Amino acid sequence: MTNSNTSPAQAVRLRARDGSLISPTAGLANGFVQVNLVILPEAQANGFLRFCQANPKPCPLIAVSEPGQRGCDILADDLDIARDVPSYCVYRDGQLSETLPDVSGLWRDDLVTFALGCSFSFEHALVQNGVAVRHIDEGRNVPMFKTSIPLQTAGGFAGRMVVSMRPFRAAQAIRAIQITTRYPQAHGAPVHLGDPALIGISDLAHPDYGDAVSVHTDEIPVFWACGVTPQQVLMDAGVPFAITHNPGYMLVTDIPESHVALL
Amino acid sequence: MTNSNTSPAQAVRLRARDGSLISPTAGLANGFVQVNLVILPEAQANGFLRFCQANPKPCPLIAVSEPGQRGCDILADDLDIARDVPSYCVYRDGQLSETLPDVSGLWRDDLVTFALGCSFSFEHALVQNGVAVRHIDEGRNVPMFKTSIPLQTAGGFAGRMVVSMRPFRAAQAIRAIQITTRYPQAHGAPVHLGDPALIGISDLAHPDYGDAVSVHTDEIPVFWACGVTPQQVLMDAGVPFAITHNPGYMLVTDIPESHVALL
Numbered sequence: 046m047t048n049s050n051t052s053p054a055q056a057v058r059l060r061a062r063d064g065s066l067i068s069p070t071a072g073l074a075n076g077f078v079q080v081n082l083v084i085l086p087e088a089q090a091n092g093f094l095r096f097c098q099a100n101p102k103p104c105p106l107i108a109v110s111e112p113g114q115r116g117c118d119i120l121a122d123d124l125d126i127a128r129d130v131p132s133y134c135v136y137r138d139g140q141l142s143e144t145l146p147d148v149s150g151l152w153r154d155d156l157v158t159f160a161l162g163c164s165f166s167f168e169h170a171l172v173q174n175g176v177a178v179r180h181i182d183e184g185r186n187v188p189m190f191k192t193s194i195p196l197q198t199a200g201g202f203a204g205r206m207v208v209s210m211r212p213f214r215a216a217q218a219i220r221a222i223q224i225t226t227r228y229p230q231a232h233g234a235p236v237h238l239g240d241p242a243l244i245g246i247s248d249l250a251h252p253d254y255g256d257a258v259s260v261h262t263d264e265i266p267v268f269w270a271c272g273v274t275p276q277q278v279l280m281d282a283g284v285p286f287a288i289t290h291n292p293g294y295m296l297v298t299d300i301p302e303s304h305v306a307l308l
Numbered sequence: 309m310t311n312s313n314t315s316p317a318q319a320v321r322l323r324a325r326d327g328s329l330i331s332p333t334a335g336l337a338n339g340f341v342q343v344n345l346v347i348l349p350e351a352q353a354n355g356f357l358r359f360c361q362a363n364p365k366p367c368p369l370i371a372v373s374e375p376g377q378r379g380c381d382i383l384a385d386d387l388d389i390a391r392d393v394p395s396y397c398v399y400r401d402g403q404l405s406e407t408l409p410d411v412s413g414l415w416r417d418d419l420v421t422f423a424l425g426c427s428f429s430f431e432h433a434l435v436q437n438g439v440a441v442r443h444i445d446e447g448r449n450v451p452m453f454k455t456s457i458p459l460q461t462a463g464g465f466a467g468r469m470v471v472s473m474r475p476f477r478a479a480q481a482i483r484a485i486q487i488t489t490r491y492p493q494a495h496g497a498p499v500h501l502g503d504p505a506l507i508g509i510s511d512l513a514h515p516d517y518g519d520a521v522s523v524h525t526d527e528i529p530v531f532w533a534c535g536v537t538p539q540q541v542l543m544d545a546g547v548p549f550a551i552t553h554n555p556g557y558m559l560v561t562d563i564p565e566s567h568v569a570l571l
Contacts, residue, residue: 215500
């Protein structure tokens with residue numbers, strides 16, 4: 046399905062489309078923005094759009110499709126939203142119903158797709174700037190935690206923020222704040238650092254999602270808004286029908302990471 | 309000495325020049341950059357310039373005068389370096405020798421003046437952005453501490469960094485890092501946050517310079533490189549002769565604070 050004119054990002058999408066890519070997308074097509082997907086019927090989509098606008102740190106909107114469209118030029122010329130992600134989650138009445146490699150059979154004319162920025166973009170920037178990221182070094186998924194941080198209620202959606210955690214020594218934490226500030230479309234600057242209890246996290250060794258990582262005594266845990274937040278919010282709202290990417294199995298876009306950096 | 313064409317900054321300098329201003333300059337001529345002064349014979353000045361270039365966080369150079377010059381157009385058109393600061397410190401053989409309201413009687417043809425940025429600039433930016441600064445709210449001088457952070461040895465000068473400390477809740481600490489990053493000529497982003505012991509500070513309640521301030525249990529101490537560092541370094545080096553401003557009694561320049569902000 047690929048040839049010499051295929052970009053690395055398009056090659057990933059085509060392998061997802063033909064079913065030959067069944068792994069998470071971390072590390073694939075480096076340099077291109079990967080996004081979280083939320084796909085909702087228009088009846089819920091208009092409210093969800095207001096929710097995203099009101100909560101840009103957990104829900105940084107990169108693109109919103111027209112109802113029923115499986116393409117989205119902002120993300121990629123040749124996109125098929127229903128097939129170009131290696132694994133999808135389908136929710137019914139607020140419960141995870143199934144995971145599927147292709148949702149073209151479930152497609153409806155009223156489905157609206159939201160592409161939300163992902164921390165992969167700023168993690169690449171951290172590493173390129175010499176700031177080591179613990180879960181990458183330890184070969185694990187980033188640790189994620191439910192918090193007490195309230196979200197802005199909007200469009201019929203509400204809840205608490207889910208955050209990801211990365212530990213750093215102080216000087217690297219300061220540098221990480223500077224670097225991630227440049228990426229508002231990838232969750233931007235952290236929302237908290239230091240004492241986890243202040244945001245309702247009781248134990249860093251037991252994340253709600255992902256894997257625990259080492260935190261050394263001279264390190265400060267730093268917390269970023271996480272793209273798992275909207276999935277949690279959709280489940281809490283008991284939406285009748287929703288499709289998302291399966292966490293870790295992202296949509297790889299044709300947008301260069303440099304294009305979403307401020308400065 | 310002032311008339312309707314006098315800028316607020318020039319008015320402060322003229323009052324210092326004629327001896328009618330004998331107070332610290334905090335809060336005067338708001339919106340104009342205030343600077344630390346270091347005045348050295350050329351025999352030490354060339355080495356000190358290399359030291360500042362190697363240690364830009366504690367010693368952010370805004371201007372360096374030509375030897376013997378009492379003016380400096382970059383700072384102000386009408387400047388008299390020997391008279392326009394309300395109070396000067398004179399050091400001989402590494403010891404504070406006297407404080408004087410006017411050093412024109414000590415002026416020499418080989419004296420070089422260094423103007424170094426001051427945290428007043430970023431403190432105004434913090435307050436304007438809604439980030440309250442504790443020592444301002446408590447009507448005290450900022451607490452300053454000697455640390456174990458080594459300076460880059462250069463030009464015959466060496467030593468450890470002196471830092472200032474401002475406590476913030478985490479979200480405000482993150483905002484303070486973003487705001488002060490815009491002011492590299494006013495010490496820029498912090499050099500440390502969190503555990504003071506990691507940079508050799510044993511007790512936040514007992515600063516080496518300035519006043520102690522309240523630090524609440526939900527706050528993180530955040531540490532910035534401090535303009536007291538070069539004074540400490542000059543004393544440690546036992547320089548035969550140096551003049552500085554008296555801490556708190558700064559030179560008020562004609563440079564608008566907005567002109568030293570990045571972005």
